[in-house]
Amino acid sequence: SQTIHQWPATLVQPVGSPLSLECTVEGTSNPNLYWYRQAAGRGLQLLFYSVGIGQISSEVPQNLSASRPQDRQFILSSKKLLLSDSGFYLCAWSLGTLRFFGQGTRLTVV
């Protein structure tokens, strides 16, 4: 069966520090992978999606970037965090439009 792992679960980082959130998927090959951000009381905002190794599509311009160094690994990064980067970040993989989500990372930038 397929599983998705996302870590860390919580993270507190100072403004200006770098960020690296990692997501891996098991039990499937060549999945579509996604990074979402969820602000309190709002829906999910798609940040990046990837249909294959090295293929990244960005949905919104921002302080973040994504990379897919391996088929089942998706990384969300920032060189210098801003206060506005605080939020709940979710990784997901898909089978068609059916999405399967990781447990999320609560990022607080202080």
Add this chain to the structure above:
Amino acid sequence: KQEVTQIPAALSVPEGENLVLNCSFTDSAIYNLQWFRQDPGKGLTSLLLIQSSQREQTSGRLNASLDKSSGRSTLYIAASQPGDSATYLCAVGDSNYQLIWGAGTKLIIKP
């Protein structure tokens, strides 16, 4: 541009009641619609997926309906339980396999 709205934003009902959560969308040309559940501080769990050609889907005490012409979907929860307390999100899928999300309804079931 597709917009998805969920009303109400929050709902509190006593245990045992049947309830309906609403989701509306502005563009009826959808590929499918999904309902998700999110527990506090956690990821999302897919509950029901309705294809555009379908009218409803059922899973246990949950029933989701879809009326494309009116741009509406409802999630019906029968005999609610405290364990049903969570935020419920609907998402509309387009032909490019992208999802457009509602902001969610926070449901509290009081024992």
